[in-house]
Amino acid sequence: MCDGNAVGGQQTLASQGIVHGGGKYALDGRDSPLSRALADMPGRWRACLRGDGEIDLRGVQVLSQRVTVYGPDGTRDELDEVVVDVPALVRRLAEPVADRLLPWSVPADSITRTAAGVERVECGEYAIRADTYVFAAGIGNESLASRAGFDVSMRRRPLRQLVVRLPRPVALFAHCTSDNAGDGPLMTVTSHGNALYVGGGVAEDDAGPDEHIRVVRGLLARYFPALDLDGATFVDVSAVRAEPGVVSPDADIREARDPFVTRRGNCFLCWPIKMSLAPRLGDLVLAQWGSREPLAPGWTGHPGTRPAFGRPPYATPPC
Numbered sequence: 519m520c521d522g523n524a525v526g527g528q529q530t531l532a533s534q535g536i537v538h539g540g541g542k543y544a545l546d547g548r549d550s551p552l553s554r555a556l557a558d559m560p561g562r563w564r565a566c567l568r569g570d571g572e573i574d575l576r577g578v579q580v581l582s583q584r585v586t587v588y589g590p591d592g593t594r595d596e597l598d599e600v601v602v603d604v605p606a607l608v609r610r611l612a613e614p615v616a617d618r619l620l621p622w623s624v625p626a627d628s629i630t631r632t633a634a635g636v637e638r639v640e641c642g643e644y645a646i647r648a649d650t651y652v653f654a655a656g657i658g659n660e661s662l663a664s665r666a667g668f669d670v671s672m673r674r675r676p677l678r679q680l681v682v683r684l685p686r687p688v689a690l691f692a693h694c695t696s697d698n699a700g701d702g703p704l705m706t707v708t709s710h711g712n713a714l715y716v717g718g719g720v721a722e723d724d725a726g727p728d729e730h731i732r733v734v735r736g737l738l739a740r741y742f743p744a745l746d747l748d749g750a751t752f753v754d755v756s757a758v759r760a761e762p763g764v765v766s767p768d769a770d771i772r773e774a775r776d777p778f779v780t781r782r783g784n785c786f787l788c789w790p791i792k793m794s795l796a797p798r799l800g801d802l803v804l805a806q807w808g809s810r811e812p813l814a815p816g817w818t819g820h821p822g823t824r825p826a827f828g829r830p831p832y833a834t835p836p837c
């Protein structure tokens with residue numbers, strides 16, 4: 519497995535760690551293809567977190583078992599969403615393959631293709647020859663896919679998240695809605711120790727950093743009047759969501775019925791669309807892979823290697 523950055527990905531570590539159950543995408547009471555796709559996800563993740571699922575995620579901390587929906591008029595509702603500690607999740611997933619993680623970015627031009635599909639990929643000092651290749655490189659899929667022969671476009675949807683560092687820890691897991699619930703949450707807040715991590719609709723506006731901070735400050739004061747922002751510091755964080763652009767460049771993501779998986783020759787191209795949908799992405803890949811077992815590895819990896827892990831934007835800066 520090759521990953522050009524420290525392990526944890528780009529979007530994954532930037533995410534808010536919410537395993538959505540679809541309610542966030544049906545706040546106006548109308549369900550959507552995406553909300554239906556997400557409906558089973560909290561249950562599947564909880565089974566894994568208990569050690570009863572297809573992947574053992576015991577030891578990954580659950581930050582919250584619920585996300586509260588705060589309405590504009592003071593109403594409150596609870597959504598069945600699990601919030602996980604993403605850095606711990608990444609470490610847990612990396613553990614079983616730690617000595618086979620190559621910390622290299624695969625340049626698109628290192629892919630050699632024949633009529634039958636990809637023949638090999640050069641990765642640093644290695645040439646990887648595999649029976650099947652899986653491209654799940656987020657934003658990096660764009661160039662890899664084209665070189666591997668896929669005719670699939672990618673779209674980028676930028677977000678401007680905000681980290682609000684407070685003098686003391688808080689526990690707030692919330693979607694704050696406006697009068698027009700069909701637009702999705704105006705603001706989504708998760709808590710990570712002393713930091714609030716703020717996204718949602720407010721992160722989609724292209725206001726400058728100062729204006730963004732002013733708006734988020736105002737929303738926090740409006741929805742959580744008891745929250746003490748004295749001594750808080752605010753840090754703007756840019757992130758980009760990478761998604762298949764197959765429907766149309768500006769199609770509503772709520773129209774997505776599933777994570778995106780397509781196969782060409784001996785290659786898969788994948789975008790989960792949501793971290794929550796990773797189990798479903800696995801189902802779709804395995805269904806197309808067929809009943810073949812992976813080949814016995816011809817490479818022993820680097821026993822004892824400890825991968826370098828990335829840090830989420832809300833991590834306390836190193837001293």
Ligand SMILES: Cc1cc2nc3c(=O)[nH]c(=O)nc-3n(C[C@H](O)[C@H](O)[C@H](O)COP(=O)(O)OP(=O)(O)OC[C@H]3O[C@@H](n4cnc5c(N)ncnc54)[C@H](O)[C@@H]3O)c2cc1C
Nearest residue numbers: 522527528529530533534535536624655656658791793794
């Ligand atoms: C701010 C933000 C908040 C979000 N919050 C949530 C949430 O709360 N819940 C939810 O379900 N979803 C959320 N999402 C969406 C979710 O994070 C993504 O759908 C998911 O993490 C994508 O995972 P990925 O592995 O496809 O991509 P990434 O996490 O981006 O990983 C791709 C990896 O591929 C590597 N790579 C790229 N190019 C190459 C190359 N050429 N060679 C080798 N490696 C390469 C990168 O280094 C990276 O590690 C959020 C997204 C953002 C941006």
